[in-house]
Amino acid sequence: MDFDIQTWVSVAAFMGGGLSMGLGAMGAAIGEGYTAAKANAVMLRNPEMGGDIFKTMLVGQAIAESASIFALVVAIILLFTHFESGSLLTISALLGAGLSMGFSAIGSGVGSGFPSAEACEGIARQPETIRNVTNVMLIGQAVTQTPATLGLLISCILIFKEFPATDSVVSAAALLGSGLCMGLGAIGPGIGEGLASSGGVKWVARNQTYTANITRLMLIGMAVAESTAIYSLVVALLLIFVV
């Protein structure tokens, strides 16, 4: 079993691709299922709005799927790109890229399911709020995906940055650590932002006169919930560029 470094680079790329898509598929599926369950439940409450509930459910699920689509992009890039110059750093960077994207897609995927579930319920309760509810749901879900996009950023940096051809184990560990840091750090903020935006959508559906106020408070709350993802981003960037 004597492998040269190039083989190990391919091994790392394939493992990273598998980790990225395998982990990335988890969250979005849970979120989408939650939305679908709520849509089914509220369909009975207001059967006349069935068509609108169905449409809202589909739009919400399509957006919730973004996190998994990011993971797919990273996985396909890792599988089909030929990495020519290989060193120990490349190996750990590719593994780190898969871990970063895979884990960070979990939180945002789960979180994006909450606002669309509340939107379905809100439309069933008060059909005339549909326009405001849909807008707030779209904003909320989009901002909920921020941790996943930060994970995508770190993955792209790890894949496409050219690293010096040293065999320093410490630098390699730093790259792997940056992927883990961003990935794990993005799970909580994703779910938390989803909770914040589901609250926003829920109460816009009850009283749409105050849509602007609720949206602003929701966005500020989400920004604070997101700050822990920002800490992870800072540490991940420090690990890549400084350590």
Add this chain to the structure above:
Amino acid sequence: MDELGKVHQLIIPLLGHDMTFNLDVILMTWVVIAVLIVFGFFASRKKSLLPGPLQVLGELFVSQLYDLTEDAMDKERAEKYGPMICALFMFLLLSNWIGMFPHLHEPTKDLNTPLSLGIMGFVIAHYAGIKTKGFKKYAKEYCEPVFFMMPLNVIGELAKIVSISFRLFGNIMGGSIIILVVSYLTYSVIFPPFLNAFFGLFVGAIQAFVFTMLTVVYISVQVK
């Protein structure tokens, strides 16, 4: 499958640096701009009380997006930023849809396009914020809740550019990769039209709308 990740580039050395132009993206961006200009010309050429089909479409875009802007900001600002929001949405929508036609690619598939549009929105939002609140009050917001949180607040603001542009890029890129891979696996039988309808029409329209909405929201958060 060989098309994956292939980019036509024009590299011009200038003052010791290489200037890289992604020719496909520039060409496709100009195609989108040309189609929009032609559409605008014909939509507004014969304006009448009984509108033609193109005028109806144009009025629909303008009135809907103008209302959206007015809901988020006030009337005065909506008059100022409404046209930009409208142009942004129409550009993104056509950019995301153009990949459905053979031999054409989405300009938004390349990170440069979403990133530059995201930076544009960011600069406009902060310009509007400084203009309404004055620089002192604007700068003070970064030092909340305590002074030493400033670097993290700044990074939090910059992360908005990352999130808005990577979201669009990731979705459009992911859609086109899925279409390419599935078409390759199934020898382009049956599946491609449905995939194009979902990832091109549906996801493309939603992501264009989300990008526009977030730009509006970022501006409105800054001016309030």
